Amino acid sequence: MGGYGRRYWTERNPASRRRKYPRFRGKEAVDVVVIGGGLTGCMAAAVLASDGASVVLLEAERLADAGTAAGLGLILPEPDAAFRSAESNAGRRPSRTAWEEARRSALDLAAALRRWSIRSDLKPSSLAINAPTQDAAAILKKEQQARKDAGLDAPWLAPAAARAEIGSDSAGAIRLRDAFTIDPVRTALGLAAVAERKGARIFERSAVRRTRFTRKHADVVLSSGSIRARLIVVATGAPGALFSQLRRHVRALDGYAVVTAPLSAIMRRETGRHASAMTEAGDTRPWLRWLPDDRVLFAGAAAPPVGPRLRDKTVVHRTAQLMYELSLRHPVISGLPAAWGWRVPLTFTPDGLPWIGGHRNYPFHFFALAFGWHGESLAWMAAKAAARHLKGEARPADDRLGFARYL
Helix, strand or coil: CCEEEECHHHHHHHHCCCCCCCCEEEEEEEEEEEECCHHHHHHHHHHHHHHHEEEECCCCCCCCCCCCCCCCCECCCCCCHHHHHHHHHHHHHHHHHHHHHHHHHHHHHHHHHCCCCCCCEEEEEEEEEECCHHHHHHHHHHHHHHHHHCCCCCCCCCHHHHHHHCCCCCCCCCEEEEEEEHHHHHHHHHHHHHHHHCCCCCECCCEEEEEECCCCCCCEECCCEEEEEEEEEEEEEEECCCCCCHHCEEEEEEEEEEEECCCHHHHHHHCCHHHHHHHHEECCCCCCCCCCCEEEEEEEEECCCHHHHHHHHHHHHHHHHHHHHHHHHHHHHHCCCCCEEEEEEEEEECCCCCCCCCCCCCCCCEEECCCCCHHHHHHHHHHHHHHHCCCCCCCHHHHHCHHHHHH
């Protein structure tokens, strides 16, 4: 059993079974440097190397051992936002682009994982956006109508059908197809292997100290060397210390996740079909997915980050909170213990849409940031957009999700 502060995906993929990559040393010149060795960075490296670019991927610690290992493992056909809110804040065109591209990217990513024979535990799923009460259903109906007005798919499940689907109280739900579940760590490591087969070079424990640029190129500076590049893909999830000037453009929260002990046979029968991931309408969005070993992953309780000294106590408190909330949705599992509980660092933009593209103060940089709770389809979207950017083939839709939408 994992315990508080330990992550299910990390222990399912222990370090003893992973390949170790070397540290970067020396000086190089390549087409692309990817900063960040999580799922987003590994996707970018695989796509760019497959397109024939020379690629170096740099990870400060171990591949897939930070945000990726804390994630949900969901490939979802939409960003982590309500469409009505995104449309109000960013406008219809960027919002519709984000939803259309996320759905397309979810399908394309799943096809690529199959084509590359990556052992990702890929399984088709769907996403149920549930309204547990009549008041929530009224709000969700408005969300459905806004999506339909924008030409987006938003099929409605009647209460009885929704209850049968998710095994919980429901006054109706939006049910989206074209979703998938994966093991995010296995997926990232598999993509890294694909990138390496395509010619990319991967380095661990190789923290970037800074980037700098001229009119012709950019340099990535490490304590043990430097790399000159035509493009730097920043796949770190958040701006972090490396791009601290950009922190004011994003919002950071800490979410939390638990994985339960295995469900009994009675619990499995009375908790729905286990064919859909679930979230809910409203500002506080919990996330639930079923795991292949008869466990439940339940996440939520997002709040402003706490300091390092309080993190352990907060994980214990939030784990208990999430288990209580889970028992309200599925009373049959009341009393089932949590086997793992951990913190999930989250980053959001002000309008809720991802930040995929450049920034006027950072030439030769391409950012893939602020994906919220789930970013698998958005990461694939970013990887394909970065490849088009490098080749000078960017589409008009690519600019709609970049920083320029704030200007």
